[in-house]
Amino acid sequence: MHTTNLYNILDASQALRRDVLLACKIIVQQQLDSGPFGNISIRIPGTQTFWVNPAGLTFEQLDIHDIVCADIDGNLLDGKHTPHPGTFIHREIYRLRSDVDAIVHTHSENTVMMSLLGCTIDPITQLGAAIYNDQGVYHGFTGPVRTSNEGTAIAQALAQKSLVIAKNHGIFTTGTTIQTALWDMIIVDIAAKIHLTAKQLGLSPTEKLPDEDMQKSRIEVRQKQCEFMWHAYLQKMTTGK
């Protein structure tokens, strides 16, 4: 391989490492972080390896050299820390879904509360409509996931959807890019809060929107905004606005 190509590949890989860090910092900025519990990873395209945050550090504490590279069999390939235990789940999602290149998980209050219900988020607003019919639900909670078997079960509950609600645990969002998976997590957190509040107020679900209107929300709210919002969050990080 020509040296220049090799450098390009290494540079691209390091850019993904940086993007894991940036996604973690955006989760902190949005106040969706959860001490030691969140995990965010990005697959190196076309491989069975990914960059992920490590065990034992909060998102707030991380810097670029703390992000580690692991493979789907659990081997550490680059970095000085142990990969976050959440990789038991990420590894199996990457194994089953070759189209998934990024995964975001955090124990934000709204997503954990939503997970207690063991059901999908109602399409009662634009945000709920944007993720309608794109949510799997996993019911086999046995405490913190420390085996590949439960990781596989959660990946199977995700199936071909973009996100999975793990009952009594929280929500995992996936995407073809970190921007889509991260934006989905931010949307899902708000949609979960709306769903929970509507239930508390005793509101009955509004009439289900026609599929074509749901599809409109998916395009306008999710697909068209994720890149823009990624840059907006980064701008706020550097300029404060």
Ligand SMILES: [Zn+2]
């Ligand atoms: Zn978790």
